[in-house]
Amino acid sequence: MIYEWRGASSERLNNLLNDYKGEIEQKELIEVMRFKNRNDIENILKDAREGKHNISDYTSSENIKYVQVKVEDKNMFIPQMFAVK
Known part of the structure; x- marks a missing residue:
């Protein structure tokens, strides 16, 4: 560089x-160096980037632990978080 x-x-x-x-x-x-030899992480990131990932079909793997979280309010968009000053 x-x-x-x-x-x-x-x-x-x-x-x-x-x-x-x-x-x-x-x-x-x-080549993805950060997750080299961790195919489960590489594959989930690749699928997510391509829009093919379905979280409901996912289970935990050697390097990734899938944890379900209950959220009361499903409206996660908060306009104040994206306000430009």
């Missing part, structure tokens, strides 16, 4: 990419 890139705007990043044209190799990070 080039230090100049940290916190840079998209225009600055494009300019830096042009400046370092031949020296930079672009790669996409495809």
Whole structure:
């Protein structure tokens, strides 16, 4: 990672990419390192991101403990939490 890139705007990043044209190799990070060798966690995150996850079909696994929680008020949206000042 080039230090100049940290916190840079998209225009600055494009300019830096042009400046370092031949020296930079672009790669996409495809391996999940944080949960390496923990397939249960990788799979549940992948399913959730793809919108295929159904919590009612899930049971606990080696790395994930499924705990049901009762909530009295199902209206979890609180406008004050998302207010922009």
